[in-house]
Amino acid sequence: MTDARVAMISGASRGIGSEIAAALARAGWRLSLGARNPAQLTPPPGADALAHCFDARDPASEKLWVAATAERFGRIDAVIANAGIMIPKTVIAADDADLDDLIQVNVKSPLRLVRAAWPHLVASGHGRVVTIASLSGKRVKSAGSGLYAVSKFAALAMTHAIRHAGWDEGVRATAICPGFVATDMAAAATSRPPEGMTQPQDVARIVAFVLDLPGTASIAEVPINSTLEDSW
Numbered sequence: 001m002t003d004a005r006v007a008m009i010s011g012a013s014r015g016i017g018s019e020i021a022a023a024l025a026r027a028g029w030r031l032s033l034g035a036r037n038p039a040q041l042t043p044p045p046g047a048d049a050l051a052h053c054f055d056a057r058d059p060a061s062e063k064l065w066v067a068a069t070a071e072r073f074g075r076i077d078a079v080i081a082n083a084g085i086m087i088p089k090t091v092i093a094a095d096d097a098d099l100d101d102l103i104q105v106n107v108k109s110p111l112r113l114v115r116a117a118w119p120h121l122v123a124s125g126h127g128r129v130v131t132i133a134s135l136s137g138k139r140v141k142s143a144g145s146g147l148y149a150v151s152k153f154a155a156l157a158m159t160h161a162i163r164h165a166g167w168d169e170g171v172r173a174t175a176i177c178p179g180f181v182a183t184d185m186a187a188a189a190t191s192r193p194p195e196g197m198t199q200p201q202d203v204a205r206i207v208a209f210v211l212d213l214p215g216t217a218s219i220a221e222v223p224i225n226s227t228l229e230d231s232w
């Protein structure tokens with residue numbers, strides 16, 4: 001369908017990002033998938049998808065990816081800022097370079113991506129921004145997740161700020177805030193069993209649902225609990 005909506009998904013090569021791509025493809029979206037190595041991107045079978053280079057540490061990357069997406073599809077209706085990193089250090093053990101890296105990848109790059117896509121999101125009339133933030137954007141769970149939480153609190157505030165900035169133009173921004181999700185990132189952070197964690201497919205269908213809501217029923221934040229922590 002040539003008039004189908006178009007979503008950009010960062011970090012789409014694995015984990016939550018690749019499941020979001022699969023869920024949106026099933027829902028009929030056309031996809032622009034970003035990854036540092038596009039050869040590692042496997043678009044969902046049958047999807048109308050562009051695989052493009054995107055490196056959150058390269059400040060030129062977002063504009064190039066947006067331009068290629070607009071050229072290929074002629075429209076951009078949603079940006080899913082999913083790419084992210086975790087550095088498991090306390091704020092005391094971490095140095096400035098660690099914090100800079102987290103802020104670059106988890107905060108500044110998503111904001112650059114949304115800014116670059118902004119004219120297209122506004123032109124869509126129902127532009128959508130979804131950030132994959134974290135429950136670590138809402139509470140500091142432990143010393144070891146403290147530095148990561150600093151970046152995710154910022155990502156959550158950024159999402160609310162985008163929501164305000166786009167409100168009158170029909171753009172709606174939503175922060176998805178999961179606890180542990182069974183991906184490579186959680187496996188590196190904890191030895192707790194993946195079956196007790198939120199499954200990435202479930203995060204993906206929440207994203208698909210949020211994207212479909214009209215501007216008159218928009219959700220700002222979605223906190224998601226696994227079974228491995230207290231109810232939020």
Ligand code: NAI
Nearest residue numbers: 011015016055056057082083084134179180181183185186
């Ligand atoms: P993951 O490690 O499997 O995936 C992260 C994705 O981000 C990968 O595709 C990776 O290539 C990409 N990425 C990392 N650095 C990048 C860079 N410099 N440029 C471009 N892409 C880059 O982990 P997961 O769980 O799928 O993470 C997705 C998002 O979900 C992240 O923002 C993460 O912080 C967030 N999250 C994850 C939770 C978990 O327990 N797994 C819980 C809450 C939030």
